[in-house]
Amino acid sequence: MKIDLSAKTALVTGSTVGIGFAIAKGLAEAGADVIVNGRSQPAVDAAVAAIQQSCAAATVRGVVADVGNADGCAQLVSQLPQVDILINNVGIYGPQDFFDTPDEVWQRFFDVNVMSGVRLSRAYAQGMVERQWGRIVFISSESALNIPADMIHYGFTKTSNLSVSRGLAKRLAGTGVTVNAVLPGPTLSEGVAEMLKDEVAESGKTLEECAAAFVMEHRPSSIIQRAATVEEVANLVVYVASTQASATTGAALRVDGGVVDTVA
Template sequence: MKIDLSGKTALVTGSTLGIGFASAKGLAEAGAAVVVNGRSQDTVDAAAARLKEAVPGASVQGTAADLGTAEGCEALVAAVPACDILVNNTGIFGPQDFFETPDSEWTRFFEVNVLSGVRLARAYLPGMAERGWGRVVFVSSESGLNIPADMIHYGFTKTAALSIARGLAKRMAGTGVTVNSVLPGPTLSEGVAAMLKEEQARTGQTLEETARAFVMANRPSSIIQRAATTEEVASMIVYAASAQASATTGAALRVDGGVVDTIA
């Protein structure tokens, strides 16, 4: 199967590192013109340069905007008035006990992880429907189904993303626009690598070995028994953005390594 996204513009939020950057790279390799987004212009410029180097000849635009605010979302839409593919990837995570998590932190996670996707979908979906083709992918998480006891404030935002994507898919019925969620499991992104750095130094193991031990300790139901790579997750996102995925909408597409113990 050859995915060809020539002539399409893809906006990937939070794409300077991790799953976002891998998705931008995969979409560029499929021929899409890609918009890279992050909070600071320096990191956006660096990511755009890295992407152009990785995919020679790719059309890459970098736009800095803090999508944790309505103003940031408005600024991004002003800079990028239309797109054919929207990957709502931007997000934050971090463990914190429920009884020590203040309202302000719940609100911050909701603004970044949920409302950013809501605001951008509201801005871009009408244009997609008018053109008769579009793809929206919300990057959720297996934590949206398997709520972590130490990150309840995070897990609930990923459950919200599933609900929004499913509802939007119904709302866009018959328009040629699909809306799906992708649910990564433990993934060896730069953020996770930083989180494991101290443990890696303590044990003297490789990063991959440290990540495998972390997965088996914290997600023992994993069937692949390791962390996924960002490229493995990005492959599902690129597929969901493709013409070949035209009959896939309203779906929760799991790239969780089998962590969620269900056949449905």
């Protein structure tokens, strides 16, 4: 299978590092015109340069906007009036006990993790319908199904991603626009590497070995028994964004290493 996204414009929110960056890079390598998004100009510029260095033929540019609020979404849309592929990747996470999590934290997580995707999907989906082709992908998490007791406010937002993506897929039925959610599990991103850096230094083990031990301690149901790479997650997203994935819509697609213990 050769995925060719030539002549397609793809926006990946929160794509200066981690899974978002890997998705942007994968889409660029498949021929899409890619827009990298982040909150700071230096971070966006660095990500754009890294993708162009890796893939000389890539067409990549950046848009600086904080899509965790309505004004930032509007700013982004004003600079980029239409896209063919929208990857709602931006997200925040962090453990906090339920009884110590104030309203403002719940609201912030909801605004960034849920409303960013709602606002941008609302802005771009109608143009996709008019062109009779489009792809919208929400990056959810295995935490949408396996709600972490120490991050209920996070798990709630990721379950919300599933509700929005499924409902929007039904709303856009028969238009040529697909809407799906992708659910990563433990993934070896920059954030995980930072979290484990002291253990790596003290143990003498590799980052991958420390990450695997972390997964087996905190997600013992993992079938692959290690953290996924960001590229492994991005590979699924690139496929879902492709023309070949035209019969896949309204789906919650897991790339969680088998962490969620279910046959469905």
